[in-house]
Amino acid sequence: MKTIKLVLVTFVATLGLSSCSSDGDDTPKIDVNPMAEFNLISNIAANGHSLELYSEGKTGFTTGYNQLFVRIKNNADDTYYANPEITWKPVMHMMSMEHSCPISELSISNDYDTVATGYIVFQMPGNADEFWDITFTYEVEGQEFSVTETIDVTAPIDDNQTVSVFMGSDDVRYVLAMVEPKDPEVAVNDMTAMLFKMESMMSFPLVENYTVTLDPRMPGMGNHSSPNNEDLTYDTATKSYKGKLSLTMTGYWKLNLKLLxxxxEVLKGEDITEENEASSLYFELEF
Incomplete structure (x- = not known):
């Protein structure tokens, strides 16, 4: 009987050691691809590296606000550089001039140290004779590199206006871009926009502490409005303008705006009245 008990104890102990061993360093690790659910919209090969540009919802570059994610791959071993230092500069090459557009800095994601994120606001699409390119300057492993790539910027498929470039009554040229809602609903939606001024052909700093008034209308439905809208005011935490957009039904909406x-002081836009059915400053959406 004592012999049987001893054999059982030895067997159980062996199982325990085997179990502990399977949880050790021999367990294969699963590589997580942080961009698995995103769209790869450009892959730029240069200097033995690949600069991969991703978008969360878009399949390419479009006019208006574009949030982008950038990774740099070492093509020699297919690994991604952690915490790379990256700057970018988009430039529109027109027939008679060149200009840039509003951009943010590229900052490393809080979740993945191989992913840098930022935004670009393209004011206009390219065409057969005029085009955009982006120059990336980056540093990895103590070396600095640069690459310039031509990109295709198109108007949105629905052709709705989500960015406006205009001269204010103060003789300053502004760029106003809608950020949210991306997926509007019949509800009171959170609305976000960003405002920039044209300091020079290559500089478009953020504008703070202005107000964007909001009056959404349905031109095809008697130009009716909706209740519970809130004007957009500046939010210091996000450096953007936030408000509430009430959409009472699906269809085409013109979001009439005024910039104060x-x-x-009103710098652009007009009130909606019986005589004036639309503002000269507006966004469009349809859902």
Missing amino acids: NSTG
């Missing part, structure tokens, strides 16, 4: 400076 910090003292309340």
Whole structure:
């Protein structure tokens, strides 16, 4: 009987050691691809590297606000560089001039140290004779590299206006871009926009502490509006303008806007009245 008990104890102990061993360093690790659910919209090969550009919802570059994610791959071993230092500069090459557009810095994601994220606001699409390119300057393993790539920027498929470039009554040229909602619903939607001024052909700094008034209308339905809208005011945390957009039914909406400076002076846009059915400053959406 004592012999049987001893054999059982030895067997159980062996199982325990085997189990512990399977949980050790020999367990294969699963590589997580942080971009698995995103769309690869450009892959730029240069200097023995691949610069991969991703978008969360778009399949290419479009006019308006584009949030982008960038990774740099070492083509020699198919690994991605952690915490790379990257800057970018988009330029529109027109027949008679060149200009840039509003951009953010590229910053490393809080979740993945191989992913840098930022935004570009393209004011206009390219065409057969005029085109956009982006120059990336980056540093990895103590070396600095640069690459310039031509990109195709198109108007949105629905052709709705989500960015407006205009001269204010203060003789300043502004760029106003809609960020949210991307997926509007019949509800009170969170609305976000970003405002920039054209300081020079290559510089478009953010504008703070203005107000964007909001009056959404349905031109095809008697130009009716909706309740519970809130004008867009500046949010210091996100450096953007936030408000509420009430959509009471599906269809085409024109979001009539007015831009007011910090003292309340109207720089662009008009009130909607029986005589004036639309503002000269507006966004469009259809869902």
